[in-house]
Amino acid sequence: MFTLPELQYDYESLQPSISRDIMELHHSKHHAGYVSKLNGALEGVDGLSAEITLDTIIKDLDGLPEGVRTAVRNNGGGHFNHSLFWQCMTPNSQGQPTGELMKGLEDKYGSFQNFVEKFNNDSLGVFGSGWAWLMPDLSIVTSPNQDNPVMFGKSEPLMGLDVWEHAYYLDYKNVRADYVKAWWDVVNWQFIEQRFETLSQ
Ligand code: MN
Numbered sequence: 001m002f003t004l005p006e007l008q009y010d011y012e013s014l015q016p017s018i019s020r021d022i023m024e025l026h027h028s029k030h031h032a033g034y035v036s037k038l039n040g041a042l043e044g045v046d047g048l049s050a051e052i053t054l055d056t057i058i059k060d061l062d063g064l065p066e067g068v069r070t071a072v073r074n075n076g077g078g079h080f081n082h083s084l085f086w087q088c089m090t091p092n093s094q095g096q097p098t099g100e101l102m103k104g105l106e107d108k109y110g111s112f113q114n115f116v117e118k119f120n121n122d123s124l125g126v127f128g129s130g131w132a133w134l135m136p137d138l139s140i141v142t143s144p145n146q147d148n149p150v151m152f153g154k155s156e157p158l159m160g161l162d163v164w165e166h167a168y169y170l171d172y173k174n175v176r177a178d179y180v181k182a183w184w185d186v187v188n189w190q191f192i193e194q195r196f197e198t199l200s201q
Helices: 020-043 054-059 066-087 099-109 112-124 176-186 189-199
Strands: 130-134 140-144 159-162
Touching: 020 066, 054 066, 066 159, 099 112, 099 189, 112 130, 112 140, 112 176
Parallel strands: none
Antiparallel strands: 130 140, 130 159
């Protein structure tokens, strides 16, 4: 049984980038829904170890019975992606990364600002619902729906941005660009730097 993780900050604390209403709905309804549907789908799978990790499950979706594969892909992906997303944000953003991560981004993109622009453009280029990811090799990739790089045999991302309309519509209506721009004010660079150290080994 998977459970909804607690946030490390209050729903209202990411304002004005993300409103209290969005955070509450997004966490307590959307994410909670993914968790309960994931658990529901896995109930019907024989022989799953009680200790199996979400990582292991989404890395081998083909190993699941066909009847639950899509539900686990969507809801397991939803649980994985949102669990990372919440940690990528903080009310006390450092504004930009430091150390090796900053150096790496500057080397790859010319400047931190260029990296931000490329990430914004790629986020805006996601058609419909999906995610933009920063990978440990500092490339930017996107995925539709609740898919993520782990499902395709790639590493865990360092950071993910949810560009589903449910992530911004209440605050920004259809203007994804304004949401993406405001999101940088709440990025938890300390957390992402720690992941970079671990995942880029
Ligand atoms: Mn979402």
